[in-house]
Amino acid sequence: MNSENYLKDISEIKNLMNKSSRFISLSGLSGVLAGMYALIGAAYAYWLVANSSDGYLMLNGKVFQLIIFDLLLIGFLSISTAILLTTKKAKRNGERIWDATTKRLLINFLIPLVAGAIYIIIILNHQKYGQTGALMLIFYGLALINASKYTVGDIKYLGYTEVVLGLIAASLPGYGFWFWVLGFGVMHIIYGTLMYFKHDRK
Template sequence: MESKDYLKDLGEIKQLMNKSSRFISLSGLSGILAGFYAIIGAAVAYWLVISYSNGTLILDSKIFRLVLLDLILIAVLSIITAVILTTRKAKKHGEKIWDNTSKRLVINFLIPLLAGGFYILIILNQQKYGQTGALMLIFYGLALINASKYSIGNIRYLGIIEIILGLICALFPGYGFWLWVLGFGIMHIIYGTWMHFKYDNN
């Protein structure tokens, strides 16, 4: 009996330590929706480029600015959705949405993401945009891995997949669009679905 109580106490201590060091309210549904946003946004971008630019993007063209706006809208919608659904999940479980752990999560996620974003803007300004898709995947993957120690769901594995897709994209830039869709669209849907059934329903 004492042994069972001891194991139970150890389990509770481990659970408390996990809660204090990891942000556990991330919503899997937000990942699913982010994936759908990415696929819809990619379809819009593809239509714009094929219909009005003969399949080629020029940096100072109107179509390029529209595609860039499309990407920004995808990111904004994904962030807003994640904040709303994660906040709702945190309230449901009586947890704080903004504490030291979530702050560390956001900071560690943003450092490589912003560095990558600025680097991409620099090379775009130099009209070297052949590797943009690869760089987006790689830096996003690095951001996920960097933030993974403050979250659940082993998001580091999603980060590793994104980096691998980015490297493949660098090797085969002609398939960059489809690898981008696979990384930001389909992989988010798959991972978000797994997260939803593993954590959101508990």
């Protein structure tokens, strides 16, 4: 009997330590919706380029500006949805949404992401468009891997996938758009669905 109680206490202590060191309320549904936003945004961007008079992107062109707005809108919707659904899940589970672990998660996620965004802006200013999709995938994947130690460990596998897709895209010029669709659209939907059934659904 004492042995059973001892094992139970050890299990409870382990769970408490895990909760205190990891942010575990990330919503799988937010990943699914982010993937859908990416697919819709990609379809719009493809339509813009296909129907432009030049047939290609120009740094100061209207089509380019619309695509930048499209990307920003996708990012805004994805982040807003993640915050909303994750906050709702945390409240439902009686967890704190903002603490030291959340801060560490955000810092570790944002460092590679911001560095990548700055680098992409620099190469776009030099009118080098070819590797943009690949770089977005690689830096986003690195951000996920870097932040994975502060949240559910499964997210690192999505990060590995994004990095691999980015490297393949870099080696296949002309296909970056389709790998972007696969990485930010399809993979988010697959990952979000798996996380929903594993962690969210009661």
